Amino acid sequence: MYELQQHMQPRMKRGMRRKKERSKSFDFEEEKLQIMNFNNMSLESLPTFSTDLAIICKLDLSNNNLQNIPESLTARLLNLLVLDLHSNQMRFLPNSIGCLSKLKVLNVSANFIESLPKTIENCRSLEELNCNFNKLSELPDTIGFELINLKKLLVNSNKLMFLPSSTSNLVSLKILDARLNCLRSLPEDLENLINLEALNVSQNFRYLETLPFSVGLLLSLVELDVSYNNIKTLPNSIGCFKKLQKLRVEGNPLISPPLEVVEQGLHVVKEYLCEKINSSHESKHKNMSWVRKLVKCEKFNGYMRSKKQPQHEDDDFNLHQYHTASRLSTQSLVLGVFSPKRFFSHHRSSSFG
Incomplete structure (x- = not known):
């Protein structure tokens, strides 16, 4: 046994030494990554980068006058985690945005962007996408099939008429903010958004008239804001919420539940809608598949x-x-x-x- 220990000790020491060397190498790589901040510098074009673009982990170009980002620049930001382009004059994003496979946060709010490049689906590490205050009329059709790590989708104050049906596949999504658009409807299969905690589709005004029955199957939902739309009837399934703490419905021409019920608070609204599930002939037949x-x-x-x-x-x-x-x-x-x-x-x- 003593001889075996003597034989193993040098090998163990070598292994520990290699492990330390790898750890030091990793720390060194982490230290090499840099944050580049060009915020609020009145830039109309990008400066010349003297450093290797592959070592940039965060690039802040917000609050400038940039109209575009060169394709060649984006393609070389291989280790970029955060890209902040908010408050510029941009009308489109480069197709090479899809090369940012490690990107976690993309903020392009307060620009003039009319559509997102389809290649954005290749940013599969993306956790937060902020496109507020743009001119988006649509989102890529298959965006939900690819961005499976997305937790925040912020598209308020745009011109969206619909959210793509693939939105229902964003199973990691926690916050969906689509207020101040022109939404006509929401995807039918919302129950797949099993981690969604906050849904805001307020202020679509005369355009949004109904909510899908699947809203009531959002198991994790805590906040629901459907205020200032043209909704006359809330789906009975809202009475089934377990975790809902905040419900805003003001500014709608509601018939069911009536105003006197809404004024008594969330718990009364839920009781009213639960009773409708039990007793309504329409619920038992038209919505039979949902109740099942x-x-x-x-x-x-x-x-x-x-x-x-x-x-x-x-x-x-x-x-x-x-x-x-x-x-x-x-x-x-x-x-x-x-x-x-x-x-x-x-x-x-x-x-x-």
């Missing part, structure tokens, strides 16, 4: 009726017979991955594979 999904996902408290028990026309879906939520997140993710829209899309993502 609520049951299957164990969204409610209680127990499900056995198939052997007799069913009566007036008690098909009793609120007190449902389970509590426990498996919705897994099921929603599976729904997102195997969605027919995803498989028949012209550009299928391999990110889930």
Whole structure:
């Protein structure tokens, strides 16, 4: 045993030495990364960079008069994590933005951008995309299939009429701000956004008239703002929220729930809509598939009726017979991955594979 220990000690020391060398090398690489700040310098064109662009981790070009970013520049920012271009005069982003595979934060707010390049889908590390205060009329169709790490999508104060259906595949999304647009509707499969905590689609004024029933299946939602739209009826599924703490509905011509119910607060609104799920003939028939999904996902408290028990026309879906939520997140993710829209899309993502 003593001889074995003597034999192993030199090898162990060599291993530890190599580990320290690798650690030092990593620290050295971290130290080499630089932050370049050109904020508020009245720049109309980019300065000449004397340093290697590959060592820049954050580039701040905000509050200038830049109209474009050269393709060749963006393509060489290989280790860029944060790119801040807000408050410039830009009308488009370079296609080479897709080369920024490590980019986590992109801020292009307060510009004149009318569309995002499709190559932005290649920025698969992106966690925050801020496009507020631009002139966007649409987002790339398949953006949701690619940016699976996106946590914040901020597109308020644009000209969006729709959000692409692939938005429902942004399973990491926590904040979606699409207020002050021209939205006509929202994607139907919102239940796939299992981590969404805040949804703001306020101030789309006369354009937004309805909300999808799937809003009530947003398991993690804490804040919902649908104020100042043209919504007459809130979906009954809103009564099923477990975590919702803030609901803003003012500025809508609401009929259901009526104003006197809304004025009594969130808990009364939820009770009113829950009762509609139980008793409304329309809910039981038109929204049968959604209620069954609520049951299957164990969204409610209680127990499900056995198939052997007799069913009566007036008690098909009793609120007190449902389970509590426990498996919705897994099921929603599976729904997102195997969605027919995803498989028949012209550009299928391999990110889930």
